[in-house]
Amino acid sequence: MSTPPRSDRATPLLQRLGDVSGDELVVEGHRVSAIAEQVGTPYFLYRGEVVLQQVRALREALGADTELYFSIKANPSVGLCQVLQRAGVGAELASIGELRVSQAAGFSPERVLFAGPGKTDRELDEAVRWGIGAINVESLGELERVIATARRQGRRQTVCLRINPREQVHGAQMRMGGGPTQFGLDEELMAQAVKLAQAAPDAVDLAGLHVYVGSQMVDIEAIITNWEHVLALAEALADLGVSVRKIDLGGGFGVPYFDGQPEFDLAALGRAFGPRIAARVKASPKLKDAHLIVELGRYLVATAGLYVTRVVDVKESRGTRYVVTDGGMNHHITATGNFGQVFRKAYPMANVSNLRASADLTATVVGPCCTPLDQFGAKLTLVPPRRGDLLGVLYSGAYGYSASSLGFLSHPSPAEVLVLDGRLHVLREVGAEDAVVKSQRPLEA
Numbered sequence: 310m311s312t313p314p315r316s317d318r319a320t321p322l323l324q325r326l327g328d329v330s331g332d333e334l335v336v337e338g339h340r341v342s343a344i345a346e347q348v349g350t351p352y353f354l355y356r357g358e359v360v361l362q363q364v365r366a367l368r369e370a371l372g373a374d375t376e377l378y379f380s381i382k383a384n385p386s387v388g389l390c391q392v393l394q395r396a397g398v399g400a401e402l403a404s405i406g407e408l409r410v411s412q413a414a415g416f417s418p419e420r421v422l423f424a425g426p427g428k429t430d431r432e433l434d435e436a437v438r439w440g441i442g443a444i445n446v447e448s449l450g451e452l453e454r455v456i457a458t459a460r461r462q463g464r465r466q467t468v469c470l471r472i473n474p475r476e477q478v479h480g481a482q483m484r485m486g487g488g489p490t491q492f493g494l495d496e497e498l499m500a501q502a503v504k505l506a507q508a509a510p511d512a513v514d515l516a517g518l519h520v521y522v523g524s525q526m527v528d529i530e531a532i533i534t535n536w537e538h539v540l541a542l543a544e545a546l547a548d549l550g551v552s553v554r555k556i557d558l559g560g561g562f563g564v565p566y567f568d569g570q571p572e573f574d575l576a577a578l579g580r581a582f583g584p585r586i587a588a589r590v591k592a593s594p595k596l597k598d599a600h601l602i603v604e605l606g607r608y609l610v611a612t613a614g615l616y617v618t619r620v621v622d623v624k625e626s627r628g629t630r631y632v633v634t635d636g637g638m639n640h641h642i643t644a645t646g647n648f649g650q651v652f653r654k655a656y657p658m659a660n661v662s663n664l665r666a667s668a669d670l671t672a673t674v675v676g677p678c679c680t681p682l683d684q685f686g687a688k689l690t691l692v693p694p695r696r697g698d699l700l701g702v703l704y705s706g707a708y709g710y711s712a713s714s715l716g717f718l719s720h721p722s723p724a725e726v727l728v729l730d731g732r733l734h735v736l737r738e739v740g741a742e743d744a745v746v747k748s749q750r751p752l753e754a
């Protein structure tokens with residue numbers, strides 16, 4: 310951005326997305342207003358180059374030997390997944406729909422792994438038939454079902470054990486490991502799972518383990534300590550007679566959505582990763598064939614995305630200025646604080662139609678969803694929006710479209726566009742106004 314309009318949290322993020330031309334945000338030559346004319350509002354905009362920058366930075370920190378996997382749940386847009394696939398990133402999926410996305414995006418099956426509780430027989434059948442790189446099993450029962458599925462198909466499926474560690478995990482804002490949980494096999498069951506797999510060498514090849522303990526992790530020491538524990542578990546697995554080839558360390562690196570949250574210190578992670586993780590694997594005779602995997606959703610794509618919504622109304626109520634936009638929690642549930650967040654705080658936002666003027670309006674920005682929960686933030690400082698201006702919500706590349714209740718209030722679903730190498734790709738058209746009716750059957754006479 311040639312002339313930063315002001316110093317705030319949105320500005321450095323906007324600078325990664327584009328430049329200011331005239332007054333508005335322009336992404337590799339594409340004006341946000343022109344995109345709005347082409348695809349309608351609201352829309353999600355992704356810049357491929359920012360995703361690629363994240364990939365490069367991660368490779369620099371974790372070394373080229375550590376395999377990166379993208380958690381499709383963070384953003385199942387096929388075009389965005391293609392950017393990652395072409396950059397050599399693998400895919401971690403959790404449903405048959407995400408399996409279809411990974412196929413459409415061109416991932417080869419051996420670069421895909423399937424994790425998550427509640428995998429149905431149908432999903433297991435499809436994954437095994439496709440020759441998926443690994444199924445990370447979450448229970449003894451699931452392991453039995455993979456064995457049965459592989460036998461039925463006359464195939465041998467690679468599996469990893471997703472382990473729920475005995476120790477409590479610290480440092481995650483959303484904890485998914487330690488204590489009782491639906492995720493993974495309790496560490497105490499590891500030996501039993503190994504026996505089960507070893508008794509079915511025709512059907513499964515037990516290749517390693519997976520530990521994913523939580524999301525929005527920013528405490529580097531906690532991550533590294535967790536990973537050291539994962540390596541100890543991998544050695545314990547080797548002691549049980551398993552040839553360990555895959556160690557999926559999980560990931561869940563955080564981004565600083567809210568005021569006061571720290572940036573994820575990737576350089577510090579890199580400094581600790583070399584001596585304490587990569588070197589330890591190299592030095593361990595039990596892990597000599599092991600490849601390390603780190604799987605990330607948010608950290609790879611959040612910064613690359615902007616949710617663009619149009620101002621429909623600006624009104625005053627008893628001394629509070631309200632800016633009402635044409636999209637809200639129906640399209641972007643995480644930015645409105647309705648996705649498990651404990652505190653309702655605002656993502657950084659900006660008036661992307663007018664980035665040069667001074668931000669001197671304090672306002673509450675709300676969507677059209679007829680509930681007080683539909684609010685992007687209160688007491689936000691903005692360049693005063695006029696009716697028709699476009700507001701941009703930063704950090705919108707992850708858990709936006711796919712995490713939201715798109716059917717709520719029956720507005721059309723938003724478009725998604727990707728800018729890559731100067732070209733604008735429409736990844737998804739805006740939904741039809743009558744889609745809500747077309748997907749239903751009225752009573753017959």
Ligand SMILES: Cc1ncc(COP(=O)(O)O)c(C=O)c1O
Binds near residue numbers: 561707
């Ligand atoms: C098993 C697994 N891997 C990866 C992720 C991605 O997490 P994040 O987007 O925080 O990186 C999740 C999120 O729920 C997950 O359950």
